[in-house]
Amino acid sequence: MSTTTPTKVHYYVPRPSPYPVMLSLALFFVAMGVVLKVNALRAGPWSILLGAALLIYVLFHWFGNVIGESESGVYKSWEDRSFRMGMVWFILSEVAFFAGLFAVLFYERNISVPHLAQVDPGFTLYPGFTAAWPSAGPHGKPFSVVQPWGIPAINTLILLTSGVTVTWAHWGLKTARRSAAIIGLMLTVGLGVVFLGFQAHEFYEAYTRLGLTLSSGVYGATFFLLTGFHGLHVTVGVIMLSVILMRCIKGHFTPDQHFAFEAVSWYWHFVDVVWLLLFVFVYWM
Template sequence: MTDATHEQAKGHYFVPAASNYSTFLSAGIFLLALGFIFKLNSVPAGVWSMLLGTAFILYVIVGWFGEVIAENRSGKYTKWEDRSYRIGMVWFIFSEVMFFACFFGVLFYIRRISLPELGGYEEAYTPYAGFKAAWPNAGPLGEAFTPMGAWGIPAINTLLLLTSGVTLTIAHHALIAGQRTKLVWGLAATILLGAVFMGFQAYEYIHAYHELGLTLGAGVYGATFFITTGFHGLHVTLGAIMLAVILGRSLKGHFSKDDHFAFEAVAWYWHFVDVVWLIVFVFVYWL
């Protein structure tokens, strides 16, 4: 954008046309969640609801991302929009911090407050007879299980995500330096590492269910384990999808050292996911 054009655009924030994508996204998330609940309760319609919800979400991802990319490439964005997007991304990541803080808060409450309190009921209430206030714990009525160890697949996954943070940083520096090939390979390596992470996590879940007895029925340990690692896995999946979009744009020659906020936003998100996993590894798997 020339200085003259910038002066004309100064003070005029770009407002896109009305869109139905947010409605489709809300419907997709609702149908996906509803289908998952149905599936847990053996309702046949659950699978179809999940598939329809997923289709809506994919439609929004392709369509909405495409519109935003087209707006950016047409020069409709100025420093006003860039600043707004940066502030918005910061607040979004902050909301994600609070989201995971809830899970870690629950884990802290259970281990430091609830378990000791329940341990004091051992003599007074029959259901608690023989209950030991030690972690890992299924609770007084949960199913028996073997806890997940920290130094197998979880340790490998930690190494994978830490390495992916390095490859993404290499790609970022390559973008700034104008090294397009290095940028593409760095992004591809990051996506591959994320995919391998998810593959290992899927294997870990199968192993937990079939060999360790670690299921959602394994009391409070099973519930906190699957909800925390599961939501983190979902974030890794979404991050990998966003990185794939950035890779596709990089192959088309998008981004420059002075105009690449989309890359930065995804990089911020991915590094956030890396940090969350380190906390998950320490407090869910290790301690």
């Protein structure tokens, strides 16, 4: 906004809304419930249930409210720019989050585990502890790692393909080929679900067959931390893509106004890039 001409454009400031404070209340109940649950207090699950129900109710209505506003055309280019920037900064905060988790991985691999092994030649934390990565489990319990060129490699292909299909859907939307957009989104959601299915299978295998669990030392913990948080983000991405798919089927979005679609596709690409890094640094190297 570098012009100095007076503007008569009005920015859309929404009317007072009950949803934000209800969402905070929902999160409060979920938070309290989880704390009570892990401390084996009986009220815990009920608090989680109450919070989750309220959470779902609020998300439906708040997003419904926003979608309604969007369809009634109150968002012009000025508001649109705010949403775009907001989404960009949200994704940047997610980048910071995953950067932190990767920093944990590199710290353990390159600094703390080698350092612990060198403290004193006559001292080991537990039998079988070496400076190697993956580190042996605590108390020498054996486990094996997930092989990169099986399911993880297939999952990489799946996510890369889903990046292509979501871009194809975007092309369909921009050139007013609604059926292409819908098919592209369906494929993307499908690929996301298949990815999650494989990931769930991999976790199940890790627990039952490989002996790789959250408690198998710092390697297992870090493996599940990184892949688990990524899986959580894929889950959220699939939910968001499904909402966009339904909106597409309902006939929302125009070739030049479809910010919600773009925001979700940015998010999806971000999750994709995180997976590539995971594949290289967690599974492969």
